Amino acid sequence: MLSGGWRDGATAPRLLIVDDDPNLLVLLADQLRADGFEVQTARDGREALRRLEAGWPDLLIIDMMMPRMDGLTLAREIKATADLPIIVLSAIDTADSKADLLEEVAEDYVTKPYHYPELRARILRVLRRLGDKVPRRSLVLGPDLTLELHRRSAIVGGRAVQLTPTESRLLYALAANLGSTVSTETLLARGWADTDDADPSYVYVTMRRLRRKIERDPDRPVHVVTVRGVGYRLVQTGGDEAADAVEAAGIAPAPG
Amino acid sequence: MAGEPGTREPTADEPVASGPLPGGSAGAVDETAAIGSRLSFRLRLTLALLLTAVAPLAGFGLVLLTRVVQRGDPDPALRSLLLLGIAAAALLGVLVALLLASDLTAPLRAIASAVERVSRGDLSSRIEVVGTDELARLAESHNRLAADLERRNRELRSILAAIEEATPSNGVDQLIDMAARDARAALGMIDAAILLVDPLTVPVTAPVPGEPRPVRAVLRLGDEIVGVFVGHLPATRTWEPADQDLLELFAAEIAVAIRNAQLFERVEAQNARLLELDAAKDDFLRGVSHNLQTPLTSIRAYAEQLGSDRPDRRLAIIGEQADRLSRMVRQLLTVSRLESGALRSRSEVLALAPHVRRAWEALAAEGVPFTLQDLGQGWLAVADPDQLDQVLWALLDNAVKYGGGATVQATIAPIPGRGQLGITIADDGPGLADADRAGLFGRYARSGGEGHPEGTGLGLYVSRELCRAMGGDLYLEPSPGGTFVVVLPGEPPEDGETATAG
Numbered sequence: 164m165l166s167g168g169w170r171d172g173a174t175a176p177r178l179l180i181v182d183d184d185p186n187l188l189v190l191l192a193d194q195l196r197a198d199g200f201e202v203q204t205a206r207d208g209r210e211a212l213r214r215l216e217a218g219w220p221d222l223l224i225i226d227m228m229m230p231r232m233d234g235l236t237l238a239r240e241i242k243a244t245a246d247l248p249i250i251v252l253s254a255i256d257t258a259d260s261k262a263d264l265l266e267e268v269a270e271d272y273v274t275k276p277y278h279y280p281e282l283r284a285r286i287l288r289v290l291r292r293l294g295d296k297v298p299r300r301s302l303v304l305g306p307d308l309t310l311e312l313h314r315r316s317a318i319v320g321g322r323a324v325q326l327t328p329t330e331s332r333l334l335y336a337l338a339a340n341l342g343s344t345v346s347t348e349t350l351l352a353r354g355w356a357d358t359d360d361a362d363p364s365y366v367y368v369t370m371r372r373l374r375r376k377i378e379r380d381p382d383r384p385v386h387v388v389t390v391r392g393v394g395y396r397l398v399q400t401g402g403d404e405a406a407d408a409v410e411a412a413g414i415a416p417a418p419g
Numbered sequence: 420m421a422g423e424p425g426t427r428e429p430t431a432d433e434p435v436a437s438g439p440l441p442g443g444s445a446g447a448v449d450e451t452a453a454i455g456s457r458l459s460f461r462l463r464l465t466l467a468l469l470l471t472a473v474a475p476l477a478g479f480g481l482v483l484l485t486r487v488v489q490r491g492d493p494d495p496a497l498r499s500l501l502l503l504g505i506a507a508a509a510l511l512g513v514l515v516a517l518l519l520a521s522d523l524t525a526p527l528r529a530i531a532s533a534v535e536r537v538s539r540g541d542l543s544s545r546i547e548v549v550g551t552d553e554l555a556r557l558a559e560s561h562n563r564l565a566a567d568l569e570r571r572n573r574e575l576r577s578i579l580a581a582i583e584e585a586t587p588s589n590g591v592d593q594l595i596d597m598a599a600r601d602a603r604a605a606l607g608m609i610d611a612a613i614l615l616v617d618p619l620t621v622p623v624t625a626p627v628p629g630e631p632r633p634v635r636a637v638l639r640l641g642d643e644i645v646g647v648f649v650g651h652l653p654a655t656r657t658w659e660p661a662d663q664d665l666l667e668l669f670a671a672e673i674a675v676a677i678r679n680a681q682l683f684e685r686v687e688a689q690n691a692r693l694l695e696l697d698a699a700k701d702d703f704l705r706g707v708s709h710n711l712q713t714p715l716t717s718i719r720a721y722a723e724q725l726g727s728d729r730p731d732r733r734l735a736i737i738g739e740q741a742d743r744l745s746r747m748v749r750q751l752l753t754v755s756r757l758e759s760g761a762l763r764s765r766s767e768v769l770a771l772a773p774h775v776r777r778a779w780e781a782l783a784a785e786g787v788p789f790t791l792q793d794l795g796q797g798w799l800a801v802a803d804p805d806q807l808d809q810v811l812w813a814l815l816d817n818a819v820k821y822g823g824g825a826t827v828q829a830t831i832a833p834i835p836g837r838g839q840l841g842i843t844i845a846d847d848g849p850g851l852a853d854a855d856r857a858g859l860f861g862r863y864a865r866s867g868g869e870g871h872p873e874g875t876g877l878g879l880y881v882s883r884e885l886c887r888a889m890g891g892d893l894y895l896e897p898s899p900g901g902t903f904v905v906v907l908p909g910e911p912p913e914d915g916e917t918a919t920a921g
Contacts, residue, residue: 186717190724228709254712255705256749256805258756258763274805276716276745279723329767360773368768368799368910 176290177201177218181211181237182226182252191224194279200286208232212240219245222290224282227253227265235261238268248289252277266315266328288356292335302338304386305400308377310334317377324376329354329369337387337397346394370395460527464520465513473512480505526554530561537561542569571661577605578669585676591615594680598673603650606634606666611650613638613673618647629654636666638674645674697759708752715745739783746812750881753809754862757884764803764888768910771800771831771842778811779829784819787827794832797912800840806885807907810893813878814844814903821901822846833909839891840909845902851895859895 178200182188185206192202203220205211207229223241227234238249251269255261266272270289273282301318302310309318315331317324326334336353337345347363354369355361370389374381388396484501529546536544542565546558581601585594595613603611609631614621618637626632631651638645648670652658719741726734756762772793779789800807818827825847834841851859862880883893886905896902 184713184717187713187720190717190720194720194724228705254709254716256708256752258753258803258806259701259705261705275712276719276741279720327765327767358769360770362770364797364799364912365768365770371910372768372801 175199175201176222176286177203177220178222178224178286179203179205179211179214179220180224181205181208181229181234182224183207183229184226191279191282195283195286198283208234208237208240211237215241215245219247221248222286223247223249224252224286225249225269227251227255227261235264235268238265242268248292250282250285250289252282267313272328284356288353291356292332292353303399303401304397307379308386310338312338319377320379326373326376330373330376333366333369333373334397337395341397341399344390344393344396348394350394366395461520461524464523465516468516468519469512473509473516476512477505477509480508526558530554530558533558533561533565537565537568542572567659567661571665574605574607574662575665577601578665581605582669582672582676585673585680588683589680591677591680591684594673594676598669598676599648599650602648602666602669605669606650606652606662607656608634608650608652611648613646613648613677615646615677618644621647621649632656632658634658634663634666636663636670638670638677640671640674640678645677648673700755700759701761704752704755708748711748712745715741715748719745735783739781742781746809749809750813750877753881753885754877757881762884762888764806764885764890766801766889766908767804768799768801769804769807771795771798771840771907774804774807775811775829775831775842778808779815779827782812782815782819784815784827787819787822787824790826790828792828792830794830795840795909798831798833798840799910801908801910802889802891803885806889810882810885810905811842813882814905817878817903818844818846818848818901821851822848833911834906838909838911840907842905842907843896843902844905845896845900848901851901856895860893 178195180188180191180195180202181204182191183206188204188206192204195202203214205214208231211223211225223238225234225238229237234251234253238251241247241249249269250271250273251265252273252275253265254275255265256274262272270292271285273285300313302312304310307320311318311323312326312331312335315326315328317326317334333350333354336350347366350366351361351363355365358365370387371381374384374387378384378386385400386398388398390396480501484498484505487497487501533544533546545562545565548555548558548562578601581598584601585598589597595615599611599613602608618635621635623635624633631654634650634652636648638647648666719738722734722738722741725731726738753762772791776791779791815827815829828843828845828847830843830845832841832843833839860879860883862877879893882905886893886907889907891905891907893903893905896904
């Protein structure tokens with residue numbers, strides 16, 4: 164089942180689960196261990212921070228409603244010291260006004276009650292995406308377009324445009340390989356890892372909608388460019404300044 | 420305020436302009452006076468002088484002349500001399516009378532023209548006062564009148580400016596301070612304060628000569644008393660009824676402003692309280708949701724784990740029922756968000772057929788046949804996946820409940836020319852009575868009352884609102900039977916390799 168990065172003899176990914184419900188903690192840890200993860204648990208934010216002092220995991224799964232220190236505070240504190248990926252596991256659903264705040268600090272969001280296979284798929288997706296080096300700062304793509312993926316928004320001609328979670332996931336993948344082509348299959352895997360029935364048309368349609376949002380002329384895109392028969396490429400316009408901006412944003416092209 | 424006649428700079432110190440001296444024309448002012456005759460005052464004075472001084476003299480000359488003629492001494496030289504003398508005396512008399520009359524009426528004309536200038540709005544105009552006679556006193560009182568008018572005008576202007584400045588959003592305390600300060604400046608007071616108390620509790624003090632003069636005005640709003648204005652004027656300052664009127668006017672206006680500010684503060688406080696309550700409600704719902712979902716999460720997860728070890732229908736039922744309960748909790752949460760307008764949708768593209776199929780499987784309606792027909796091959800809907808699931812669960816659950824075990828049919832089809840997709844969910848059941856159709860989408864609506872106790876009665880209401888929030892709609896087909904149509908924004912199939920090539 165697992166096709167993660169550690170099947171070729173690499174070490175198993177280390178996870179830290181923070182939840183105040185001991186039943187859930189025990190069960191989820193069992194399930195994840197059975198799937199080959201190395202799992203640590205913490206009952207609250209303080210314990211989690213203590214465990215982090217001993218060593219950083221590859222990924223954290225954090226509940227939002229916890230006594231003493233809530234998940235949002237914990238996540239912010241963690242992000243302030245280390246850019247560790249976080250998956251929020253919460254009874255607060257995405258229609259809640261608080262969900263936006265959570266999504267700013269978290270890489271992904273799973274609502275309770277969860278389906279274990281879905282949660283596992285999301286964990287794997289976030290771990291895979293680590294190679295993408297998600298930019299936490301603004302990425303200037305041209306005079307009219309700046310991506311602020313950590314806020315899930317783009318600034319198009321001076322106006323902030325909200326991106327959907329999927330759109331920002333696709334842009335993460337493209338931005339990590341700025342200027343190079345990313346295959347449709349890769350994008351499909353990045354955007355819809357937890358959807359069994361996704362097919363390439365998901366990518367086409369999402370890209371079309373994305374262009375309507377961020378391109379000046381969606382019929383003649385300059386930033387989100389189709390590479391026939393292969394996939395898509397994110398292009399920066401505006402010369403040297405833009406090249407400097409890439410460096411400033413700390414984006415390294417993925418190897419290969 | 421600018422542009423009104425009174426805006427001329429005060430010129431009390433400039434040399435007082437005296438009116439033009441009478442030259443020729445009789446004053447038009449006199450003709451309009453309420454008291455007086457049609458003949459000008461100067462003409463009448465001249466005639467009076469002539470009659471009293473010149474007429475007796477001329478008469479005496481005439482008598483002398485008559486006697487000379489009667490005496491029969493026809494010395495033509497004497498006659499001529501006499502005639503000449505009479506004529507000269509008459510001429511001199513007229514001249515003197517005219518000059519005297521002019522001298523007497525000139526100050527009156529000056530006063531008249533000064534009054535006219537004041538009435539035109541030039542309050543800075545003053546009359547030069549020379550001497551101490553009655554006319555000089557008249558001129559002085561005119562000057563005082565003009566100065567008073569000018570001062571009140573200035574005060575009125577300051578007061579009106581102060582009233583204009585009093586906006587309710589400043590808050591009552593600031594408004595009171597500002598109004599008292601402005602009134603003090605405008606009326607030249609030593610001190611001034613606005614007290615929001617019953618005026619009866621503030622003792623009235625009588626003015627003592629040589630000491631600052633107390634003034635007060637009650638802040639009245641119709642019959643209601645808002646407070647009282649108290650202050651002190653310099654001892655040298657006069658205080659006329661007109662000044663009191665001005666202060667009362669100010670007090671009335673400030674009373675309105677204070678009341679507005681009080682109401683504004685109350686509304687602000689209520690708004691803040693509502694926001695607080697809203698946040699508290701959000702927190703409460705979040706807590707309830709968390710406290711209900713946490714045990715459900717464990718129940719569900721353990722049932723799932725046990726079931727994966729050795730499949731058991733009983734474990735599946737535990738999982739399904741936990742899911743059902745969890746969906747109901749969400750539904751109540753959604754209702755609360757709909758009520759407070761806090762519902763948000765996030766649109767993603769998705770294929771409808773697998774969603775509908777999964778929603779059906781999640782219901783685990785054993786023994787009820789289900790068909791799914793997809794006429795929108797390649798179409799993708801644009802919807803919030805979580806919210807769409809809520810809608811599908813509610814509609815499919817309804818179809819099972821009211822279909823009486825008949826086949827539940829779902830059809831997905833693009834709506835021609837509108838860029839939309841429709842999901843039709845029909846059951847072969849007895850359908851809906853007309854009475855039930857109306858109000859079906861209302862809150863707590865439940866069909867028939869034939870004893871379907873399960874469900875919250877919120878399903879259709881929530882579903883329709885969710886569909887609308889996602890940019891679509893939900894309606895009941897007019898045909899008999901229970902056929903619901905979900906409409907969602909859709910994206911047509913696309914050959915991504917060619918159509919989007921830049």
